[in-house]
Amino acid sequence: MADITCPVCGEINSADQEFCQYCQSRLQPLTGPLKGADAPITPGQFPTKKVTADLEPILPQWLRDARDKARKNAEEQAEQESKPEPETGASAPDLLAGLQSQKAEDEEETPDWLANITGSKSKSKKTETGSTEVHWVELGKPNEFMQEGEEPSISATQEPTESAGEESLPPWLAGTEPAEGGADELTAWLREAESPRAEPPAQEPSPRTESDSGSSDAFPRSSEELPDWLKNLQEEKPVSSEVPQMESPLPEEKSDSDWLKEIQNQQAESGLESAEKEEPFSTELPAWLKDQAAPSDSSLGGVPDWLQAPSSPAFISEEPEQKAEQENIPDWLKAAAPESSVFSEEPAAPIPSETPDWLASLQKDAEAQAFEPEKPEEGEPPPAFVEDALSDLNAEALFTEMPDWLSNAGTAEPPSTPSGVPSSPPAPSSEALTPGELPSWVQAMRPIETSQAEAPLSTSGDQTLETRGPLAGLQGVLPAIPGIGPSSKPKAYSIKLQATEEQQAHSALLEQVLAAETAPEPITSFSPLATQRGLRWLLAFLLLVIVSGVLFLRTHVFSLPVGETDEIRNARLITENIPQNTPVLVVVDYEPALTGEMEAIAAPLLDHLIILRHPVLVFISTSPTGGLLAERLLSGPLQDRGYQRGTQYLNLGFLPGGLTGVRSFAQDPVAAAPLNIDRAPAWIGTPLESLTSFSQFSAMIMITDNAESARTWIEQTNSSRGAMPVLVASSAQAAPMIEPYYNSGQVSGVVSGLYGGAIFEQNNSGRPGFARTYWDTFSLGMILAIVLIIAG
């Protein structure tokens, strides 16, 4: 045997295995082998013949309950009412009255009407109480209900056409004899429907007995067998317009004729609308009902006109003339076709006393079906469901279309399907279908594959044939809302953020607000210029007034200082103890701006030294302006001493190189400074011609205004200085920084500021006198500073 491929995991299993040995999925279908179908239906496969009666077990419970209830109601109505039904001519049996009889869950018997159709015995069917399986309801095509061996007179692809003058039942309607002798109610009313309308619709339906029998022929052979209600529908009578109730699955307690009468009344009251409309889902009387009034249009032999209704959509918005028919339709029947327009809540269209709308809708759906369940056309693979029909069954979907046996009744031309869907032959009634198997007519309803070739449509004017998707090949599947077409391709949306200008403006504004939050906020500061300028002017004015006034007045209010500090005393003592006529190095390293103070400090010291020791002064400077300042010093405050250049002093001028120049001079003064300020040999022909080392200087006097210069000379001459004393005449601003060198012994004496000059002047007999001139002004200025500091 051929191996079976597991549909879940794809593994190959032996054919005799029921479950996959790899994934434990079922390999063998639950349903047993049926006639003509041993494997699940695959796309392209033609439907197999099924027995409609076999579907009884798979009927949903609610449908059975409705059927049973309808039967009960029919019986009750039959007992209560005794009105003839002239319109129909004969009391049409309740088509679905057989459902009423099957109320109980355990009463799963083959209905008589079904048995009559299939020709099989009505047998009890196993209960399926609580079964979760979805059961198909046989709504197949007439061919399915035919007995074996009978040729289908109508193919599923052929639309039901109206043949005139044919009174004989079509083959699919001919086989409606009950198998067990029980009159099939459906068969009966179908027969009655074919009978002329003269027959009063007095026939009471016997739904229970008739519907319980399965038969391959579900349609009456003659019009005498048509149910009364059906006969009444043949007559165009206005019926009351009432909105039929479709929610209740239970059948109303009415007889078949009564509900049919009601439908007719409804239609009459609401008024006939354009009967010429043959649009799908229109409000006009379905054609199959109209045909009842014109039996000559019937194209099929014996098929009542109401069964030969033109293509009309299944979902018809009810006309008022159909309302009466809808009212007469029992609820169980309405529940059997919940989506049918026959049971819609809209006002029914006027019924031409012919087939009910639900029947017409089913008929037209069958017409619009684009498949042939039995005959595979050459070159055109039949449609098929993409998915397993057993798994995706929806019981309610079954009632959206007219069964084939109803739709093809009275039609001469079988509906042409867009694809080669073979018509389903009548299913054999020998055995019931096991649950899970699709009947042939359901198989015929399988959608067409989108890759398959499409046959030309022969749909009615309003029904659209689905050409793609899972419902391909079906007509009238979608609600008949104008404008609905096939779903379009999803619109491609750009991934770019779609923002309107307003949104962009808002986002930009938000960005600005956020940026402003992080941006540093400038601190507004007041203009200090005004207040500082006034204060500066005030201070300047005070100083000018004090200084000018005191200088102008030449006051001597403040006495010169008396207290001699240690550093000044030492400086004085060293100055007084320098050997006479010895070279003394004088370093002039101060800026020209401080000439006033430095001359007031250095002049008394040098004057005292010159007067007492008559040294040979050697002036040198690490500043380019030092030589000029030295000359100024000798030609100004020390003018009276009459020192001559070249004999009493040397002016070596500028010593370049900074630290290295000082160190070089300390190592070899003659080589470091060979020329004087006049660019003449400085050492030749002078009293210092014999000087060869730095240590030969008797003292070094540094006149400086910054501590850096003093430190440079102190540091670089430390090794070469030896015992040579170092005196520093510094400005008041550099004195604190030079004091540590005095405390460390590196500097022998310090004369700092006007205070030191004043003390030296007192020891120099008041010469030159700058300190005395400046002292009162200096004192007042210092007092002013103290007052201002204290005052804040």
Add this chain to the structure above:
Amino acid sequence: MVISPDLITGVLSFIITIMILSYLIGDNPIFRIAIYLFIGVSAGYIAAVAWWQVLWPKLVIPLRSGNTVDRSLAIIPLLGAILILMKVLPRLSKIGSPAMAYLAGVGAAVAIGGGLTGTLYPQMAATINAFDLNRVSTGNVLGFMGLIRDGGVILVGVISSLAYFHFGARTRPDGSVRRFGFIEILAWIGQIFIGITLGVIFAGVYSAALTMFIERISSLLRFIGLS
């Protein structure tokens, strides 16, 4: 009329002094002219001094009229000067790097050596010698106490001033960065000594500036004849 140089000098000094003192009313063109004059004159004089007192006698004359030894010795500074001048051109600046490196190295060596021998060691010795008991005669308790006091003040001042410039700190658990507690105390004391030092320096600067101001006003009055 013979205008003496002193008159010209006096007039110019008077005018420039007024121009400098015009800064009291704010920055003005007169003040800037005086400043520009000062800068210009200073730069010119410095350039003249550098040429006449350095380059000419020590570089040009040896190369022109010096002997072989003098010339050979003069070539080295000449070459160094040329290499340093290459620093002006960005493309050739790398050529003057060796000369600059030599100058930097020699200057650093001289500065470090002088700083160590001329400042650091003597200052350390002076700090230690502040507690030299030999400076106090035996039996002089006041002297001894004074010595200890003076030495202690100096020592505390030195240590606390040095601790003030210690910036090593650790992150505390609360996230703050602070120095060690003992260092913080010493730094606070050092702040006092440093503050006193800066105050003294400020007083000296003011004193010097006042003296200079007095000298200038006196010069003006003398020129005018009022003093």
